[in-house]
Amino acid sequence: QVQLVQSGAEVKKPGASVKVSCKASGYTFTSYGISWVRQAPGQGLEWMGWISAYNGNTNYAQKLQGRVTMTTDTSTSTAYMELRSLRSDDTAVYYCARVKGVAGPRRWFDPWGQGTLVTVSS
Amino acid sequence: QSVLTQPPSASGTPGQRVTISCSGSSSNIGSNTVNWYQQLPGTAPKLLIYSNNQRPSGVPDRFSGSKSGTSASLAISGLQSEDEADYYCAAWDDSLSEKVFGTGTKVTVL
Numbered sequence: 001q002v003q004l005v006q007s008g009a010e011v012k013k014p015g016a017s018v019k020v021s022c023k024a025s026g027y028t029f030t031s032y033g034i035s036w037v038r039q040a041p042g043q044g045l046e047w048m049g050w051i052s053a054y055n056g057n058t059n060y061a062q063k064l065q066g067r068v069t070m071t072t073d074t075s076t077s078t079a080y081m082e083l084r085s086l087r088s089d090d091t092a093v094y095y096c097a098r099v100k101g102v103a104g105p106r107r108w109f110d111p112w113g114q115g116t117l118v119t120v121s122s
Numbered sequence: 123q124s125v126l127t128q129p130p131s132a133s134g135t136p137g138q139r140v141t142i143s144c145s146g147s148s149s150n151i152g153s154n155t156v157n158w159y160q161q162l163p164g165t166a167p168k169l170l171i172y173s174n175n176q177r178p179s180g181v182p183d184r185f186s187g188s189k190s191g192t193s194a195s196l197a198i199s200g201l202q203s204e205d206e207a208d209y210y211c212a213a214w215d216d217s218l219s220e221k222v223f224g225t226g227t228k229v230t231v232l
Contacts, residue, residue, distance in 0.1 A: 047221040110169035
């Protein structure tokens with residue numbers, strides 16, 4: 001079955017970086033894109049960006065431009081999201097989700113990974 | 123903050139019909155399709171409706187979606203206790219060139 005399995009929880013200090021992985025299985029990795037979505041404690045969902053697993057094209061949320069980098073490793077069917085210069089308001093559960101097609105991030109997210117809690121605290 | 127507006131809460135008794143609205147603008151719902159996600163407590167979101175009114179396989183036909191102009195709606199008929207969750211609408215926004223989510227609606231089964 002189609003599955004996305006994310007890396008474990010992280011605790012980081014302000015100013016540090018975090019890199020979350022998302023390993024895909026059960027489908028042809030390069031035929032889809034991956035979006036990243038985060039959810040602060042008790043809050044709603046926030047789209048962070050998208051990467052095409054076919055050619056590596058990316059589209060990032062304006063708010064995170066310059067701090068976020070999304071990459072893929074097609075040899076292991078794994079997507080990565082790195083967030084730099086972490087602040088306390090980056091504390092959230094980070095989700096990866098498969099996006100249908102490779103041309104752009106407009107389509108729906110299905111399925112989602114289980115989520116990775118990133119805590120930023122001094 | 124969220125670009126799409128949803129009521130913070132909705133409720134009903136078992137068997138009732140509950141409707142959740144999602145209000146946007148011409149740059150998002152008005153020109154793109156709407157998706158709905160269900161998030162059960164402590165779990166990752168799950169796709170419930172795509173392309174305004176399409177259900178993925180496995181989603182009960184009690185869930186239905188619709189869109190008109192710059193608004194969309196999710197209806198849950200025959201409400202069940204397991205439907206207690208947070209529900210989010212989402213759409214692409216042409217002005218922002220970003221995916222935008224609704225503010226979320228918590229559904230309670232009384």
